[in-house]
Amino acid sequence: MGLFDKKKKAQNTAEAAAENINLEDADVTESVDTGRRFSVIVDGVTTMLDGNGSIVSGNLYGKIKKGDKVFVYMAGTPAVACEVQAIEAKNEERTSIVDEAEDTAVSLQLTLPDEVQLKKYSVITNIEPQDKVDPKVSIENPALAGIINGMTTYSQDNGFHATVAYHVSHGHFLTPIKMDAEPEVNENGVAVIKKDTRIGFYMLKSQIKLAGTPEDRDSMVLPLFTDWQSLRKWEGLTKDGQKVHTQILSFQDVYALLKRGDAYAGIAINPFNKIPCTLPIPYLDTITGTPGYQAEFGPKNEGEGHVKEEKVPAGKKILLGVPKDGEETSAIRAKLLEYGKSHEDIYSISFLTKVEEDTKVVRHLVVLEFPVEYTPENMKPHMEAIYQELAPIAKEINQIEYAIKGRIPAIDDVVAQHALQMVVYTK
Known part of the structure; x- marks a missing residue:
């Protein structure tokens, strides 16, 4: 989907918007990942009549072996772990049962649970799911890298x-x-970009004219990588064993960056892999315009974005309490603590459970304390940033609600009474 000039070009007009941007550093000449990676894109599924697994057919990229532990990825569902019981591979127009195969059409017998119904374009890979983004752990996007x-x-x-x-x-x-x-590097071992640091993003020139590019301009794309192995294929990115700094961007970050100016005509995902993926901005516009995308990532609550400041309606009873202990709430507390420590203008952060008595709907509430002179315009960027931090680790939470300390006395009273359990960070 596009060829690229390998000469890198830096765009030095972008600036760091916050102090705690996720970074990964690596020595690309010494820390090479030599592990075997493979993926299969499913284009057919047959269920075994004896109930002993399923047969899936598709195109294999990389080398697979009998007995491999694999993960099946389908859009909108958690990854499913299973094992490769048998492999039938195509070799010179003939198929045969083999113990391993590489870069060919295959049929696989898998130990899938009965309740799992594979769909066309599911991705099978040996790369484990990454449930949350952790700047101390190398990034992975197994389903995207495969598809x-x-x-x-x-x-x-x-x-x-x-x-x-x-x-x-x-x-x-x-x-x-x-x-x-x-x-x-902060006390948690996370690289932190200092405030007002200027950041230069790279550009690649597509040799194919992308949709939406003016006739008198080249199609320049933002290079993005699903994992470190794909990034290391960029020859000449570093010299003399120097480290390369990388920023971790969500798709929403990428799209906002592209729409802030006209420097880029689109994105190139894994541009130095055997099969790169080039997507022009009109393609990305189509993605963000779908009802499914808008329901999950679009503005909520009449254009207020992902954030909602809590206001208690008259006559409506709201119950406030301490969130139940668990893996998710512990991860959220840790993220809130990290965020508070890295932002001097946040004086305190509290974390509560909110229950509407009439509907019994349970939500979570983040209470923030800012300088008295702060306006909503000063506060909203923090709310959006906190949402982006919590979204990857939140499984049961589909909306983050906020209150500002000092605005609602009832909330302040509850936090004061249960400060040990509710106050996550205080300056």
Whole structure:
């Protein structure tokens, strides 16, 4: 889906918008990932009559072996772990049962649970799911890395593009950056970009004219990578063993960056892989305009974005309490603590459970304390940033609600009474 000039070009007009941007650093000449990676894009499924697993057919990219533990990814559902029991592979127009296969059409017998119904364009890979983004753990996008291998084979199928759109919109990407000041590592071992640091993003020139590019301009694309192995294929990115800084961007971050100016005509995902994926901005506009995308990522509550400041309606009884202990709430508390420590203008953060007595709907409430002179315009960027931090780790929470300390006495009283359990951070 596009060829690229390998000469890198830095765009030095973008600036860091916050102090705690996720970074990954790596020595690309010494820390090479030599692990075996493979993926299969499913285009057919047969259930065994004896109930002993399922037979799936599709195109294999990489090398697979009998007995491999694999994960099945389908849009909108959690990954399912299973094992490869048998492999039938195509070799020179003939098929045969083999113990391993590489870069060919295959049929696999898998130990899938009975309740799992595989769909066309499911992705099977040996790369484990990454439930949350952690700047101390190398980024992975197994489903996206697998599905884009089919860009040439299935490019005429709308169903395939719908699957690509889902995995792209849920992706978190690596992109190399240049900075005019080195980041600092905080007490949690996370690299932190200092305020007012200028960041330069890279550009690649597509040799194919992308839709929406003016006739008198080249099609420049933002290079994005699903994992470090794909990034390391960029020859000449570093010299003399130097480290490369990368920023972790969600698709929503990427789309906002592209729409802030006219420097880019689109994105290139894994541009130095055997099968790159080039998506022009009109393609991305189509993704963000779908009802499914708008329902999940679009503005909520009459244009207020992902955030909602809590207001208690007259006559409506709201019950406030301490969130139940669990993996999710512990992760949320840790993220809120980290965010508070890295922002001097946040004086305190509290975390509560909110229950509407009449509907019994349970939500969670984040209470923020800012300088008295702060206006809503000063507060909203923090609310949006906190939402972006919590979204990857939140499983049961589909909306983050906010209250400002000092605005609602009833909330302040509850927090004061249960400060040990509710106050996550205080300056």
